[in-house]
Amino acid sequence: MDIKRGIWLFLAFLFSVKLLITGTFVFSADRDGKSMEMKKLFPLKIGSYQSDGKDEFYDRQTAFRYMDGAAELYRSYGFKLLMVRRYAKADHPPIIVETFDMGSSEDAFGVFSYETGDEEVGIGQGSDFGGGLLRFWKGKFFINVYVEQEAPSTKGDILDLGRTVADSIKQEGKKPKLINLLPNENLIERNIRYFHHHQSLNYHYFVSHQNILRLGERTHALLSTYASQTEGKIFLLLIQYPSKTLAAGGFQSFIKAYMPESSTSKTIKTENGRWTTAQFHQKHVIVIFDAPSKEKGEVLTQTTIKNLREGK
């Protein structure tokens, strides 16, 4: 073996070992670039808090090391890179800022929409604060700001810091276009969920442990809730597939598994006395769950289809 070949083999060996240890290609040029972009996104000093200078970065492969199986939520969207920065202040618990580059504003909104049970505090393009945790989205970024140990001053500090971080992101982003198709009457806007995978659907509304609607990373789905005192809660599921053929496949699969006894109208009264109706139109599938009447389900479906036709 000549010396040159030996050196190459040795370098290849070192790279393989590194790969085995880290389980991923460490710091590709692309990731380096994104890391630098995120580092510069926010100031190192915010009020009397100062970054500890130990930013950590995790990508789709390494995020498990930081957050265990919880990483799957972010991976179910277009998550690219996570930066974890700790802001320290004397005699105060450090404030942790987790910034997720979600790849698109739609997916930043999506991961934010996953849980919105607390207070909207007017930070970023949508926010939720409770239990010492601030969650918000702006542009393609989704951000958590929190402390590990709460103190009396915590809430004010978290909100101030969060506001500065949000203001540092200059570019706003758009919510998924599908939202424009939803009927407006009695819609609970804060309960609109946007996702791609069936596990997310099941989190908000269990349909089946199997993927009977054939959801996946290329499908865009919204689950919206309609509520009124007279009609109770009604759920509208709107899915956009990549093609008409795939939409038809998802629709047929759902009908076969969920409502096999339905007639051509694809409407049934389920065992809880409520109505489920399903339709597909072009690349879209619309399912109404728990409508109080057959007519109500059809009204919601037809309004959505009308919005689709009008190209809203």
Add this chain to the structure above:
Amino acid sequence: MNKKNRMITRRDFIRGTVYTTLATSLGLGFSNEKDIRAEEKVKVVLVRDEKVLDEQGRIHPEILQKMLDQGVSSLMEEENPLQAWKKLVRPTDIVGIKSNAWNPLPTPKELEAAIEKRVLEGGVSKKNISVDDRGVLDNKVFLSSTALINARPLRIHHWSGIGGCIKNYIMFTSTPWLYHPDACASLASIWSKPMVKGKTRLNILSVIRTQFYGRGAHSFDRRFISDYKGLLIGKDPVALDAIGARLLQLQRVAHFGEDRPLDTTPHHIFVADEKYKLGVSDLRRIELVKLGWMEGALI
């Protein structure tokens, strides 16, 4: 469609035709009780003591030891705890105590110590006992173990519904992410790996503190931690997890006034029963023995 590949939809729960662990995560009720013969039931012991946590939230080691002894004695049907432990481990055993190191809610150190104490008193030498979680694949005791004791806290888990006994063995594989698809449905398959298979003598779900709901990047929020002050003890990891899933559901109902869905249904418990035959997930086939303080026990 055969039983293994049976498709379950929301309508099955509404109809009440499914009453397994999956139902416990959804709060949609159980079917009418059918006759279940007593000999088919598996035993799970719940021990609680209201004084196991002091006013600062610290665990009282002596009380925890007593709870463990009560639970193991009841499970093994021995009055003397030492005799009960001697039924579980032999002096010649090499014992791995599989713990859980997840920082926000780890296996309590006091519980690890209480288990180790009794294993030592059972005649196992100190060098043949180890407590570990993330290092088990490199741990000489675990690598040559003849017996395992599985001890972890009960909590919800983002991708598997709950983190219980079955999931605690994920560290026995070097590729945990391969078990994440379909809400970690295949977790029970890890229990048939040579390093694990047939070795587990005892499972303990620490319900001293439970996490019944999650939020945020790490799916952790202190508001959703309950001081339940108990231990669930049994030989069947599936039965323990089924009871655990039910408890977490009831805690959510108690806290929120209604059930809130888990991030995902813990159907890996159901699959562990139906497909991998690791244990019993049907709550009707589990005999829950309750010992000690039972105020607010919920189950």
